[in-house]
Amino acid sequence: MPLRTGTGGTKYAPRKKEKLKEPEEYRVVLLNDDYTTMDFVVEVLVSIFHKNQEEAERIMLDVHQKGRGIVGQYTWDIAQTKANQVHDLARQYEFPLRCVIEPA
């Protein structure tokens, strides 16, 4: 890369290439399992992700049939907090329910 000329003719190297930014948003993806009850999953979707009953049932059935499904898209901190809340509540009720976070 050619050197740039500054004021007074000083030569200096070009500025370092801008660092690529991390994605701003992350998806919380709910995973299916054979043991968590459908009612509990719906309850999680209503209480943690603020879905209405109808939407929660639709997402739950979609995950049940397809193995996984997007629940929502958030900043990293919020996605992380929601995933922790899911895992804490599931542990409390002794269900193996899991979710993962993916860059959007």
Ligand code: TYC
């Ligand atoms: N597959 C579970 C059952 O048949 C229900 C379920 C749905 C579990 C979605 C997890 O993310 C899930 N009881």
